[in-house]
Amino acid sequence: MGHTIVEKILARAAGRDAVSPGDIVEARVDLALANDVTAPIGIAEFEKAGFTKVFDPTKIALVPDHFTPNKDIKAAAQAKLIREFAKRHGIKNYWEVGRVGIEHVLLPEQGLVAPGDVVIGADSHTCTYGALAAFSTGVGSTDFAAAMAWGRVWLRVPDTIRFVYHGRPSRYVGGKDLMLHTIGLIGVDGALYQAMEFTGPAIKRMSVDGRFTMCNMAIEAGAKCGLVGYDETTAAYLQGRPAGSRGRDGGVELNSDPDAEFIREIDIDASAIEPTVAMPHLPSNTAPAASLTDVRIDQVVIGSCTNGRLEDLHQAAELLRGRTVHPDVRLIILPGTQQVCLDAAADGTMQALIEAGGAFSTPTCGPCLGGHMGVLAEGERSVSTTNRNFVGRMGHPGSEVYLASPYVAAASAIAGHIATPDMIGASGARSGSNAGGRS
Amino acid sequence: MIFEGAAHAYGRDVDTDVIIPARYLNSSDPAELGAHCMEDIDADFVARVRPGDIIVAAENFGCGSSREHAPVAIRAAGVSCVVAASFARIFYRNAINTGLPIVVCPAAAHEARTGDTLRVDVVAGVVANLTQGTSHQADAFPEFMQELIAQGGLLPYVKARLAAEGAA
Numbered sequence: 001m002g003h004t005i006v007e008k009i010l011a012r013a014a015g016r017d018a019v020s021p022g023d024i025v026e027a028r029v030d031l032a033l034a035n036d037v038t039a040p041i042g043i044a045e046f047e048k049a050g051f052t053k054v055f056d057p058t059k060i061a062l063v064p065d066h067f068t069p070n071k072d073i074k075a076a077a078q079a080k081l082i083r084e085f086a087k088r089h090g091i092k093n094y095w096e097v098g099r100v101g102i103e104h105v106l107l108p109e110q111g112l113v114a115p116g117d118v119v120i121g122a123d124s125h126t127c128t129y130g131a132l133a134a135f136s137t138g139v140g141s142t143d144f145a146a147a148m149a150w151g152r153v154w155l156r157v158p159d160t161i162r163f164v165y166h167g168r169p170s171r172y173v174g175g176k177d178l179m180l181h182t183i184g185l186i187g188v189d190g191a192l193y194q195a196m197e198f199t200g201p202a203i204k205r206m207s208v209d210g211r212f213t214m215c216n217m218a219i220e221a222g223a224k225c226g227l228v229g230y231d232e233t234t235a236a237y238l239q240g241r242p243a244g245s246r247g248r249d250g251g252v253e254l255n256s257d258p259d260a261e262f263i264r265e266i267d268i269d270a271s272a273i274e275p276t277v278a279m280p281h282l283p284s285n286t287a288p289a290a291s292l293t294d295v296r297i298d299q300v301v302i303g304s305c306t307n308g309r310l311e312d313l314h315q316a317a318e319l320l321r322g323r324t325v326h327p328d329v330r331l332i333i334l335p336g337t338q339q340v341c342l343d344a345a346a347d348g349t350m351q352a353l354i355e356a357g358g359a360f361s362t363p364t365c366g367p368c369l370g371g372h373m374g375v376l377a378e379g380e381r382s383v384s385t386t387n388r389n390f391v392g393r394m395g396h397p398g399s400e401v402y403l404a405s406p407y408v409a410a411a412s413a414i415a416g417h418i419a420t421p422d423m424i425g426a427s428g429a430r431s432g433s434n435a436g437g438r439s
Numbered sequence: 440m441i442f443e444g445a446a447h448a449y450g451r452d453v454d455t456d457v458i459i460p461a462r463y464l465n466s467s468d469p470a471e472l473g474a475h476c477m478e479d480i481d482a483d484f485v486a487r488v489r490p491g492d493i494i495v496a497a498e499n500f501g502c503g504s505s506r507e508h509a510p511v512a513i514r515a516a517g518v519s520c521v522v523a524a525s526f527a528r529i530f531y532r533n534a535i536n537t538g539l540p541i542v543v544c545p546a547a548a549h550e551a552r553t554g555d556t557l558r559v560d561v562v563a564g565v566v567a568n569l570t571q572g573t574s575h576q577a578d579a580f581p582e583f584m585q586e587l588i589a590q591g592g593l594l595p596y597v598k599a600r601l602a603a604e605g606a607a
Contacts, residue, residue, distance in 0.1 A: 024583045041467045041507050049594040067465060074465035124505040124529055140507040140533035146597045154583065154593075188452055189499040193528050222499060224528060282452060369461040369504070388503060390456040392479040397460075 002257025004160040005227050006195045009135040009254065013118045021159040021263070027135075030117040032147040033061035033093075035103055035365075036068060036075070038122035039082045041141035046148055054089045055151030061093035061112065062086050063103040066365045071372035098338070101363040104128040104216060104305035105336025111241035115230050116252040120144070120153050125305050125387065127218045130227035131211035132234055133254040137225045158224045159263035160195040160256070161186075165202035167271030171428050172421045174315070175210030176307060176385065176405035178202065179217045180276040182268065184286030192222035194263065197256060202270035203228060208237040209311035216306045217387050220283040229255035275420045277383075278403040281391045289408045292418040299382040300325075300413040301394075302406050303334025303361070304368045307385035312406040313344050317352040319410040319426055325357035326416030332367065332374045333360045358413070370395045383412040440540055440561040442519035443569075444491035448553045453480060453496050454503035455530065459512040461504075472508050473515025490517040493559060495551040497523065501530025510539040520559050522566055522577075524548040535584055536593040542566060544577035 003011070003018060011019045013027035034042050039062055054060055062082050067075035086094035093112060100106065104125050107113055113129045119136035120126065122144040129136035139153070147153050165178060183190070196218045203211070211228045218226030228234075230253045256262075274288040302316045313335060325331045333353055335341045341363070344350040354360055367374030368386040376382055376395030381402065384394065389401035402418060411419040411426070422428070457480035459472055466472065477484035477494075494500075494513065500523035501509060510533050513521065520540035534541040540561045547566035551557060555570035564577035580588065590596045 024581065037461075037464045038505065038507065041511070044467065045594060049598055051598075072465060078465060078467075122505055122507075124503065126505075138505040138529050140505055140510075140529060140536060142507060142536040142593050143532060146536075146593050149594075150597045150601060154587075156581075188502060189525065189527070192499065192525065219503075219529075222502065222527060369456070369464075371461055371464075375462075388454075388456065390454045390503060392460050393456050397457075397479040 001261065002259035004195070004256045004260045004262065005133060005197060005229060005254050006135055006158060006160055006225065009116055009118060010155060010157050012116065019157045021157050023157045025155055025157060026152045027118045027155050029059065029120055029147045029151055029153050031059055031061060031112055031119045032121070032144055033063060033103060033107065033126065034122035034141065034144045035066050036064040036079050036082055037066045038141045038144065040078045042122055042144040042148070043081060043085050045142050046145040049145070051149040054091070054148045057090040058092050060091050060148055061107060062091055063095065063106060064100055065102050065363065066369070067371050068100065068364055069097050069362065101337025102305045102308055102365060105308050105340065108132060109241070109337055109339055114238070115234065115254050120147055124219045125216050127223065127225045128212050128216040128305060130215040130218065130225050131208055132238070133227060133230040135225055138219060156193070158193055158195045160197050161191055161264045161266065162197045162199060162262040164200035164265065164267050165198065165270040166200055166267060167202060167269050169202055169270045169273060172275055172407045173273050174405055174407070175206060175213035177273055177276045178270060179214045180278050180283065180286050180403060181273045183217065183221045183284045184278070186221055188220060188282055188284045189222040191218065194223055196221065196223045196226045198226065198228050204231065207311055208233055209309040212309065213306055217283065220387060275405060275408045277408060277418060278389055280389050280400040280402070283387070283389060283403060289404060289418055289420045293423070295381065295402065295418045297329060297383050297412055297417060298380040299330045299332065299374060299376065300409050301332050301334060301367055301374060301382060301384040301386060302409050303336065304365065304386040305336065306387045307406050308334055308336030308340065310340050310343050312385065313340065313349050313353070315406040316410040317349040319407060319414065319421055319424065320356035320358065321352040323356055323414050323424065325413045328416055329413050331358035331413045333358050334366065335363055337363050367394055369393065383409050383418060385409050441558065442491060442493060442540070442561070443556065443558045444493045444519055445489065446493050446495045446551045446553055446555045446557050447484065447488065448551050449480065449494070449496040451497035452499045452502055455501055455506050455509040456503055458501065458509040459506065464506060464508055467508060469511050469515035472512040476512040476516035485516060488516055488518065491519045492517065493557050494518050494521045495523070495548055496521070497548055498525045500526050502527035505529045507533045507537060510534050510537050514539055520561060522548055522557070522559060535587055538592045542577045544575050546575040
């Protein structure tokens with residue numbers, strides 16, 4: 001009997017020949033991360049339990065990205081606490097404002113995640129790194145504290161649902177649309193406790209940036225992790241990364257065996273998927289963007305750990321270049337990292353977005369969770385390339401979030417209501433210097 | 440562990456953003472978090488809840504963010520345990536790891552109404568609804584999680600493991 005990617009990674013990390021769904025394993029941790037919201041509880045628990053030493057200061061990452069640059073005095077105290085902890089324990093993977101980025105964009109960019117790794121993070125979107133054929137999952141602060149001391153984590157080996165995306169998506173349909181469509185199909189607990197493996201011709205052709213977006217939102221279907229098998233696209237991406245502070249030599253090639261056992265296989269015709277929007281107040285509440293043109297909006301957010309990579313900004317700029325943001329709309333761009341900022345500045349993307357009327361932010365999770373840098377008032381609506389549209393997610397409990405791709409977000413910013421690229425007169429030609437993205 | 444208290448019943452997909460909104464996550468002080476528990480789904484919850492009361496919810500309780508502030512806020516608000524048809528996986532881990540008693544019992548979760556008096560035996564896994572005169576058997580925890588619970592949570596477990604390995 002063959003094995004899935006997850007089973008292979010967890011068997012190796014647990015020092016076993018093989019594992020099966022339902023087994024509880026203790027897996028060696030290659031990277032444990034937390035941020036300025038979740039690390040303070042983790043650090044407090046670590047110290048309260050009497051631990052004085054971390055298992056390996058090179059395998060821990062502390063990323064102050066949520067409420068930084070410090071939004072208020074309490075947030076500043078939390079950032080200070082993790083800074084001091086990082087210094088005290090010699091934690092190498094710590095970045096100050098000016099170098100820090102949004103954790104799930106930053107860590108792969110820095111070469112800190114490799115195929116076959118086991119990554120746990122005190123942040124639910126840690127599942128992002130499955131795009132590199134790693135096992136990565138979100139946990140709480142206490143799990144993070146335990147991993148800092150122990151270097152291991154207890155995990156139940158999950159069943160895997162295999163999603164096969166056939167066909168070629170249409171011009172303005174990308175990873176975000178495929179994922180919103182999928183969550184709409186199976187529901188917000190449709191993959192509860194399970195792994196989602198994304199495969200098929202449409203995934204084969206998808207950039208790593210698009211794959212990050214899909215794996216990032218696996219948690220929105222309740223999944224433990226999302227994964228894409230290792231292929232030449234993964235290899236090319238990893239070639240472009242720095243070796244990372246752990247000086248690892250690469251990683252391993254991973255794919256599910258042909259005779260691996262999946263709990264469910266779902267075939268999806270990617271060519272039939274339209275630009276898709278998740279309406280308030282669940283990511284599964286999906287509808288074609290074209291059916292929502294009567295929804296007027298106050299704000300558009302493009303960026304975040306879901307869609308804050310260079311390809312995402314390229315897509316936004318492709319529509320916004322030479323056009324202007326609707327007078328009633330505030331457009332906020334949240335690049336994932338300073339490197340994304342620099343790349344966007346170098347190739348004219350940043351200029352196009354600013355000239356169109358967008359505000360370019362420093363990398364921060366900020367408005368995605370209603371923290372700062374774009375909080376909504378009662379009754380306001382935002383189209384956002386982020387990942388959650390729960391009640392009160394971006395501000396007042398009486399505000400609304402519509403989740404969408406960078407293309408739909410940019411088109412909506414121009415139109416002043418939810419719109420598709422076709423509606424704002426985009427040509428649809430597959431050309432131009434910015435069409436390809438990083439990979 | 441037997442808890443008796445009034446039920447506060449909710450539907451499915453209660454997310455951690457409504458359990459404790461992110462605008463309060465600039466603090467990890469339990470009292471402060473508890474004062475805003477359930478604020479965006481039930482604005483009067485903190486005013487109504489009495490020590491020992493029980494939160495009851497349908498499927499996927501605690502979905503969304505990994506914030507451990509959610510189980511912390513629930514405990515600090517005085518809630519004794521949470522009964523749900525199912526839990527989102529990170530919330531489930533967080534509850535086990537931090538010692539918030541939770542019970543998976545779809546029949547009891549779907550039946551309970553706000554104000555019903557519940558009696559929950561967490562160890563035996565029995566949820567009795569004293570108001571409706573019913574009783575249901577909950578799903579059993581896997582053996583490993585029972586061990587974690589018995590040791591008082593994840594960190595005492597890890598400490599014991601490290602001590603044993605150091606001694607070996």
